[in-house]
Amino acid sequence: AQSVTQLDSQVPVFEEAPVELRCNYSSSVSVYLFWYVQYPNQGLQLLLKYLSGSTLVKGINGFEAEFNKSQTSFHLRKPSVHISDTAEYFCAVIQSDGGATNKLIFGTGTLLAVQP
């Protein structure tokens, strides 16, 4: 079964510093990859997605992620964070094998805590 690993449960960082949130997935077949953000007591908002093509994906709010097939990773980066980026970030995967269900398999999330 597929799984997604987010090794860091919490990442503290100072405002305007760069940040990287790590994500690794287990599947050896083609996958679609997503990063979602969840602000307190809200639903999930899509930050970016990788379906195919360029391995560097740019998303909203200045975030980007790089798909690395050999390392089965999809790490999220931002060169300079703001206080407003404080939130929970979830990496997710769909197995793109033409199956009937595009269910998302989520990691356990990383809390990005931006400090002034």
Added chain:
Amino acid sequence: NAGVMQNPRHLVRRRGQEARLRCSPMKGHSHVYWYRQLPEEGLKFMVYLQKENIIDESGMPKERFSAEFPKEGPSILRIQQVVRGDSAAYFCASSPPAGDGEQYFGPGTRLTVT
């Protein structure tokens, strides 16, 4: 175009009662997914429905939980005889028929069982 709507946003039930959670997908979306988020955990897939059909319910608990998506009206996730362990945030997501896998999430229903 309104987003995915879920109601109620907060629901309190006593043990043994029934909980009904509603989800109205985005306009033009015929695929609905339900996920559950337990405290301090990520989201777990529960069920995937299309209009009048359950496509995949592999993540649903075997008992007390059911879901439907009728031809008219919202999708309903029903939990009978709730227990404290059912306390969680339940999220609905929708996608269009020929989408690329991206799902659009509602704000969630936070169920508290007392």
